[in-house]
Amino acid sequence: MGLAADVPYEVHSSDELGRYLVAARDLSPGDLVLTERPLVFGPKSMPDPEAAMPCVGCYKPVATEAGERCSKCGWPVCSGNCPGLTDPRHHGAECHILSARPECVLKDMANYYRHDALLPLRCVLLQIVDPEKWIKLIEMQSHMECRTPGTEAYDDANEFIVEYLMNNFISKLDADTKKKYLPTISADLIHKMCGIIDTNALEIRHPEGSELLALFTNTCIMEHSCIPNTKHTFATTVKDKNELFRITVKVVVPVEKGNHITTMYSHALWGTQARRQHLKDTKYFACKCPRCSDPTELGTYLSAMKCLGDGEPCDGIHLPEDPLDDETDWACNKCSVKINNSQVNMIISQMGEEVENVQMMGGSPITLENLLCRLSTFLHPNHFHLYAIKHSLIQLYGRLPDQMSQDMLDKKIKMCRDLIKITKTLDPGNARLSLYNAVLQYELHTALVLTAKNDNCDGTPKTDDQIKQLLLEAKEAIEDAMVSLKDDLEETSGNQLLEVIEKSKKEFDRFCQEKKVTF
Numbered sequence: 227m228g229l230a231a232d233v234p235y236e237v238h239s240s241d242e243l244g245r246y247l248v249a250a251r252d253l254s255p256g257d258l259v260l261t262e263r264p265l266v267f268g269p270k271s272m273p274d275p276e277a278a279m280p281c282v283g284c285y286k287p288v289a290t291e292a293g294e295r296c297s298k299c300g301w302p303v304c305s306g307n308c309p310g311l312t313d314p315r316h317h318g319a320e321c322h323i324l325s326a327r328p329e330c331v332l333k334d335m336a337n338y339y340r341h342d343a344l345l346p347l348r349c350v351l352l353q354i355v356d357p358e359k360w361i362k363l364i365e366m367q368s369h370m371e372c373r374t375p376g377t378e379a380y381d382d383a384n385e386f387i388v389e390y391l392m393n394n395f396i397s398k399l400d401a402d403t404k405k406k407y408l409p410t411i412s413a414d415l416i417h418k419m420c421g422i423i424d425t426n427a428l429e430i431r432h433p434e435g436s437e438l439l440a441l442f443t444n445t446c447i448m449e450h451s452c453i454p455n456t457k458h459t460f461a462t463t464v465k466d467k468n469e470l471f472r473i474t475v476k477v478v479v480p481v482e483k484g485n486h487i488t489t490m491y492s493h494a495l496w497g498t499q500a501r502r503q504h505l506k507d508t509k510y511f512a513c514k515c516p517r518c519s520d521p522t523e524l525g526t527y528l529s530a531m532k533c534l535g536d537g538e539p540c541d542g543i544h545l546p547e548d549p550l551d552d553e554t555d556w557a558c559n560k561c562s563v564k565i566n567n568s569q570v571n572m573i574i575s576q577m578g579e580e581v582e583n584v585q586m587m588g589g590s591p592i593t594l595e596n597l598l599c600r601l602s603t604f605l606h607p608n609h610f611h612l613y614a615i616k617h618s619l620i621q622l623y624g625r626l627p628d629q630m631s632q633d634m635l636d637k638k639i640k641m642c643r644d645l646i647k648i649t650k651t652l653d654p655g656n657a658r659l660s661l662y663n664a665v666l667q668y669e670l671h672t673a674l675v676l677t678a679k680n681d682n683c684d685g686t687p688k689t690d691d692q693i694k695q696l697l698l699e700a701k702e703a704i705e706d707a708m709v710s711l712k713d714d715l716e717e718t719s720g721n722q723l724l725e726v727i728e729k730s731k732k733e734f735d736r737f738c739q740e741k742k743v744t745f
């Protein structure tokens with residue numbers, strides 16, 4: 227950051243929000259809010275115990291059973307020469323603690339080597355590794371008042387992190403090592419670290435595939451909104467190792483002086499009930515942002531259900547009467563039928579499991595279409611479950627040899643246009659849904675170009691005007707896709723998608739030249 231006068235934000239605080247950031251002047255899309263190095267980072271828990279483990283020095287996935295081990299502590303590493311093994315920000319300091327249990331095992335390795343315990347350990351080690359950072363870390367919000375024994379958060383942290391670290395390592399340290407590396411240590415202190423991590427940590431996807439969590443002094447002060455006005459990116463490929471995982475936060479929509487600067491802690495494509503529940507469970511607050519307060523979710527109807535009427539369908543839709551009330555009824559806008567919130571939640575989560583199962587099995591077009599058809603009886607066409615199914619279908623129509631008919635392309639074009647409209651309303655600045663938007667715009671582009679190449683359905687060739695109109699929309703779509711990815715190039719997925727899109731754009735330009743189409 228520059229001089230204090232240049233800092234584009236102020237830190238304010240209130241009883242409701244705790245500390246939060248406010249724009250110190252009018253900010254425009256692209257303006258830098260802040261950039262900073264992490265206080266501390268470490269691997270995230272491994273959701274799949276069978277998956278390759280990250281090296282504790284550099285987070286590259288390692289060949290778990292046959293792979294190399296750290297010569298001191300025995301934890302899996304990419305190579306004995308990995309520079310992270312001696313770097314105190316990575317494995318250098320923690321190795322002195324982990325070496326209290328030097329025995330290696332090959333069975334049940336995910337439980338023996340709990341990578342999610344490393345970040346809390348690195349947090350407590352900061353007291354020696356970097357005392358200035360420790361002071362900043364310990365000031366962070368931990369919500370310990372909500373994380374009491376008997377709560378899921380406390381009991382999970384206790385079993386998987388606190389007892390794991392205390393019983394396997396810390397209790398076995400000799401007095402000198404303990405005094406040198408962990409002068410202050412207790413189960414309560416590790417619990418507090420878990421609270422700080424759960425409340426504040428940001429997720430980083432390493433280019434090699436593993437996931438990490440990191441804490442940042444100023445970024446972590448940003449409050450949540452379901453329509454955030456910033457986007458953040460991490461430096462994952464750097465020449466200077468001190469710059470690794472530097473965060474850069476930029477404004478994505480205009481923010482007037484005095485307005486709050488916000489980020490999003492939840493998923494932009496979940497409905498209001500799911501987002502609010504997730505925020506209550508994990509961050510201990512009830513979101514009241516404009517999207518959560520609006521039963522239609524900014525006119526998108528992302529959570530709306532069709533009314534099945536009292537006997538026969540009435541063509542109305544159900545929306546929550548008060549989306550900020552967990553006990554709300556969902557009233558039909560045409561008839562008197564009401565459903566209660568717990569019924570809605572049960573139906574929606576059952577449907578969610580079905581959608582997830584079909585997608586995990588790499589659903590074929592026919593399976594996805596059947597599910598779409600079945601769920602469409604109950605859900606508004608814009609419902610987030612239908613959005614997810616359509617987003618998958620869009621990437622199959624017009625791709626596979628039996629999915630190339632003009633009928634399929636027309637369906638694909640309509641779905642793309644519908645989903646783009648929802649995506650742009652929920653995330654106008656591409657803060658969270660840039661990849662979704664890029665895929666939709668790119669797929670719209672390909673379907674429009676294929677349509678421009680096909681004859682009309684009555685067998686007549688397309689006129690120059692028809693072709694030009696289709697290609698103009700295709701051009702706008704592919705350019706939108708490229709712009710929406712501009713801040714995602716540190717991410718492998720963003721980079722790979724941009725490569726595909728740029729190749730398509732070159733082919734598109736050649737095709738336009740051949741057809742002598744200019745815009």
Ligand SMILES: C[S@@+](CC[C@H](N)C(=O)[O-])C[C@H]1O[C@@H](n2cnc3c(N)ncnc32)[C@H](O)[C@@H]1O
Pocket residue numbers: 242243244245246366367369425426446447448449450451509510511512513514
């Ligand atoms: C990452 S911290 C943000 C910084 C924190 N306010 C502080 O003072 O350190 C997240 C916590 O801030 C509070 N918070 C963030 N956004 C909020 C919001 N929109 N409404 C209410 N509380 C919010 C919640 O207590 C949440 O668990």
